[in-house]
Amino acid sequence: MDLDLLRELSVPGDTKILLLVIDGLGGLPNESGRSELEQADIPRLDRLAQESICGMTVPVAAGVTPGSGPGHLALFGYDPVRYTVGRGVLEALGIDFDLQPTDVAARGNFCTVDAQGRITDRRAGRIPTEESSKLCDLLRRIELPGVQLFVEPVRDHRFLLVLRGENLSDQLTETDPQREGKEPLPVRALAPEAEETARLLNAFVGRAREVLAGRDRANMLTLRGLAKHPPMPSIVETCKFRAGAIAAYPMYRGLAKLVGMEVIATGATFADEVETLKANWDKHDFFFIHFKKADAAGEDGDFQAKMRALEEVDTYIEELHAMQADVFMVAGDHSTPAVVAGHSWHPVPFLFHARNYMPADGTEGFNEKTCARGTLGIFPAKDVLSLAMAYAGRLTKYGA
Amino acid sequence: MDLDLLRELSVPGDTKILLLVIDGLGGLPNESGRSELEQADIPRLDRLAQESICGMTVPVAAGVTPGSGPGHLALFGYDPVRYTVGRGVLEALGIDFDLQPTDVAARGNFCTVDAQGRITDRRAGRIPTEESSKLCDLLRRIELPGVQLFVEPVRDHRFLLVLRGENLSDQLTETDPQREGKEPLPVRALAPEAEETARLLNAFVGRAREVLAGRDRANMLTLRGLAKHPPMPSIVETCKFRAGAIAAYPMYRGLAKLVGMEVIATGATFADEVETLKANWDKHDFFFIHFKKADAAGEDGDFQAKMRALEEVDTYIEELHAMQADVFMVAGDHSTPAVVAGHSWHPVPFLFHARNYMPADGTEGFNEKTCARGTLGIFPAKDVLSLAMAYAGRLTKYGA
Numbered sequence: 001m002d003l004d005l006l007r008e009l010s011v012p013g014d015t016k017i018l019l020l021v022i023d024g025l026g027g028l029p030n031e032s033g034r035s036e037l038e039q040a041d042i043p044r045l046d047r048l049a050q051e052s053i054c055g056m057t058v059p060v061a062a063g064v065t066p067g068s069g070p071g072h073l074a075l076f077g078y079d080p081v082r083y084t085v086g087r088g089v090l091e092a093l094g095i096d097f098d099l100q101p102t103d104v105a106a107r108g109n110f111c112t113v114d115a116q117g118r119i120t121d122r123r124a125g126r127i128p129t130e131e132s133s134k135l136c137d138l139l140r141r142i143e144l145p146g147v148q149l150f151v152e153p154v155r156d157h158r159f160l161l162v163l164r165g166e167n168l169s170d171q172l173t174e175t176d177p178q179r180e181g182k183e184p185l186p187v188r189a190l191a192p193e194a195e196e197t198a199r200l201l202n203a204f205v206g207r208a209r210e211v212l213a214g215r216d217r218a219n220m221l222t223l224r225g226l227a228k229h230p231p232m233p234s235i236v237e238t239c240k241f242r243a244g245a246i247a248a249y250p251m252y253r254g255l256a257k258l259v260g261m262e263v264i265a266t267g268a269t270f271a272d273e274v275e276t277l278k279a280n281w282d283k284h285d286f287f288f289i290h291f292k293k294a295d296a297a298g299e300d301g302d303f304q305a306k307m308r309a310l311e312e313v314d315t316y317i318e319e320l321h322a323m324q325a326d327v328f329m330v331a332g333d334h335s336t337p338a339v340v341a342g343h344s345w346h347p348v349p350f351l352f353h354a355r356n357y358m359p360a361d362g363t364e365g366f367n368e369k370t371c372a373r374g375t376l377g378i379f380p381a382k383d384v385l386s387l388a389m390a391y392a393g394r395l396t397k398y399g400a
Numbered sequence: 401m402d403l404d405l406l407r408e409l410s411v412p413g414d415t416k417i418l419l420l421v422i423d424g425l426g427g428l429p430n431e432s433g434r435s436e437l438e439q440a441d442i443p444r445l446d447r448l449a450q451e452s453i454c455g456m457t458v459p460v461a462a463g464v465t466p467g468s469g470p471g472h473l474a475l476f477g478y479d480p481v482r483y484t485v486g487r488g489v490l491e492a493l494g495i496d497f498d499l500q501p502t503d504v505a506a507r508g509n510f511c512t513v514d515a516q517g518r519i520t521d522r523r524a525g526r527i528p529t530e531e532s533s534k535l536c537d538l539l540r541r542i543e544l545p546g547v548q549l550f551v552e553p554v555r556d557h558r559f560l561l562v563l564r565g566e567n568l569s570d571q572l573t574e575t576d577p578q579r580e581g582k583e584p585l586p587v588r589a590l591a592p593e594a595e596e597t598a599r600l601l602n603a604f605v606g607r608a609r610e611v612l613a614g615r616d617r618a619n620m621l622t623l624r625g626l627a628k629h630p631p632m633p634s635i636v637e638t639c640k641f642r643a644g645a646i647a648a649y650p651m652y653r654g655l656a657k658l659v660g661m662e663v664i665a666t667g668a669t670f671a672d673e674v675e676t677l678k679a680n681w682d683k684h685d686f687f688f689i690h691f692k693k694a695d696a697a698g699e700d701g702d703f704q705a706k707m708r709a710l711e712e713v714d715t716y717i718e719e720l721h722a723m724q725a726d727v728f729m730v731a732g733d734h735s736t737p738a739v740v741a742g743h744s745w746h747p748v749p750f751l752f753h754a755r756n757y758m759p760a761d762g763t764e765g766f767n768e769k770t771c772a773r774g775t776l777g778i779f780p781a782k783d784v785l786s787l788a789m790a791y792a793g794r795l796t797k798y799g800a
Contacts, residue, residue, distance in 0.1 A: 028757055035759065061405065061786065063789055065790065068800070069800055070798055080799065081402065087800045337757070377777055378779070
């Protein structure tokens with residue numbers, strides 16, 4: 001549903017919605033002919049599917065493989081083609097950096113250049129985070145007039161650069177020439193209001209070149225995905241609920257914060273997250289809780305590990321169901337089939353359980369094949385939220 | 401998927417996509433209770449369906465009966481409501497006329513008028529093509545200042561009129577009053593820049609009236625669907641593939657050309673088309689191959705002939721499948737049920753086979769009922785292309 005319509009129809013209430021996102025949930029058959037979900041021993045999910053209505057969500061559009069950003073935004077009700085999050089912002093979210101609406105963030109890469117300034121290695125041999133960290137300390141000393149500068153290590157050769165000041169713009173080009181043998185490009189303004197920001201960034205790059213010079217590797221840097229916190233309607237205003245997010249990984253906390261959810265402090269494991277959920281059950285009426293391991297195993301191409309991850313989350317299903325949310329959903333932000341060893345475009349199994357007015361479709365088990373034949377059909381992930389709100393009694397009638 | 405997004409995500413590659421369009425593929429049960437596809441003996445399509453994923457395509461929108469233009473444009477990835485092709489242009493495509501971007505084309509009808517100039521027969525008794533052809537020869541002699549004129553017979557009372565010149569516009573009204581007892585209307589400009597084109601066309605109609613006067617029938621003409629070649633993004637640029645089209649019938653070649661495909665010369669039969677495909681397999685990475693007979697039989701209301709047409713195309717399926725395209729699709733531009741004896745709005749069976757990452761859904765046979773339960777669901781035909789590109793490894797990830 002369109003967010004404007006959702007805002008028009010939504011009403012406050014005391015019902016509760018629980019959204020469990022199993023990252024990278026969807027999979028594909030391996031040589032045995034059955035997928036991770038089909039082979040995993042997940043009796044609780046299988047049983048709940050039978051008492052629920054099931055379907056398949058399409059995160060972005062037919063054939064589109066989503067990153068984590070669009071995959072989650074869709075489940076939060078946002079059209080992921082209309083609302084985009086720049087790479088610089090995602091990088092900031094990923095390390096829990098407290099990005100302000102006026103900041104401009106960039107994903108930085110340390111790279112290696114030759115005597116002529118031409119890039120010989122775009123990733124500087126993937127230098128260890130520890131080495132990057134020291135280089136960030138050096139770069140942080142650079143001073144630019146009128147703006148505050150943040151340089152934070154991320155991982156390996158990657159770091160985060162943030163400019164904080166007045167009237168900064170992100171209408172800027174990247175400096176990575178995308179191939180070796182070329183010099184880094186200057187930042188160019190794509191709009192007149194970005195001229196000053198481009199000038200500041202080029203000054204930073206010039207100073208950085210001096211600071212890093214003389215090193216064998218990582219003697220230069222590139223800047224990509226220059227972006228500001230995108231203007232986004234708050235899910236709290238749109239849906240009139242108190243939304244709480246529980247996620248052990250920073251990027252998912254960041255995405256939740258981006259749409260206006262309150263991030264609830266939690267521990268490093270899913271068990272911690274579940275305890276956090278219980279402890280905060282009375283404080284919110286919408287909860288997003290995130291399970292990461294399935295995606296990580298899928299990314300690694302480890303079919304068995306992905307099965308185990310699914311089996312692990314299955315052991316929490318009764319506990320989560322026992323919270324008696326008015327609506328309890330098990331969803332994925334995208335598929336990460338182990339046979340692909342990465343995100344994929346395949347629709348994602350979806351389980352929907354409501355306490356009231358839910359015509360259970362008796363789906364036989366929770367997997368790609370059964371959910372594809374569920375009575376919710378194959379539908380856009382961005383419709384998940386409005387469906388939940390309807391079943392939670394949080395949407396009024398449209399029209400007379 | 402939106403074409404802008406497709407352009408952003410598509411990458412070149414050496415994988416191959418084969419799209420077989422069975423014109424008018426979908427059907428309806430006759431008195432026996434089973435459709436053409438259900439009654440036809442199509443063992444190869446049935447078997448392939450079981451090893452594929454199936455669904456139903458909606459060519460334009462629920463309830464919309466598409467012409468050949470929108471039906472094909474959707475399968476080529478174009479939203480058929482946004483990208484429209486005027487009747488004059490379709491008429492030109494249908495006779496292989498080499499329409500230029502600046503031309504204005506119109507569908508002409510010979511009609512019969514009485515002494516007062518009022519239309520007594522809008523189709524001039526459907527005069528034979530031979531007679532039309534001679535009248536076109538006469539009209540071709542008309543000269544207009546500053547523009548070149550083409551008048552080509554199409555079929556029966558129908559002909560094609562094309563004006564070629566500078567600064568022509570198609571913002572024009574039609575001259576057919578749509579009922580008998582009325583005089584043909586003048587062409588009117590719908591925008592200031594169309595005034596001159598309207599003047600030229602009215603001059604042509606005036607001269608034609610003189611040329612045709614004195615005949616018992618077909619002594620006047622009307623002009624409909626005045627249109628220019630619509631501005632369309634090229635599928636080659638959007639998808640970054642070398643697209644080749646193989647079709648025995650001119651209109652389908654024309655539609656392919658309209659979206660930027662290269663038309664490959666072929667013979668008059670589907671056997672010729674298949675040979676052409678084989679001979680050109682290395683030259684392209686996307687192929688559209690067109691089978692006409694199913695639609696023609698459906699239009700004739702000939703249930704048995706439509707079954708035979710489906711059985712004929714079935715005999716080529718193994719040969720086409722053996723080409724080992726990375727993605728092989730069997731689709732229809734619309735349904736043409738014999739019981740309707742015309743195009744219809746019913747969704748169209750769709751079969752999708754990919755060499756990689758395809759979770760075959762074991763669809764039992766290829767027909768309307770089985771495909772409606774396939775795991776692709778019922779989905780817009782314009783999503784077919786992006787789905788194919790994903791499975792062919794030709795789309796990058798969306799968002800970080």
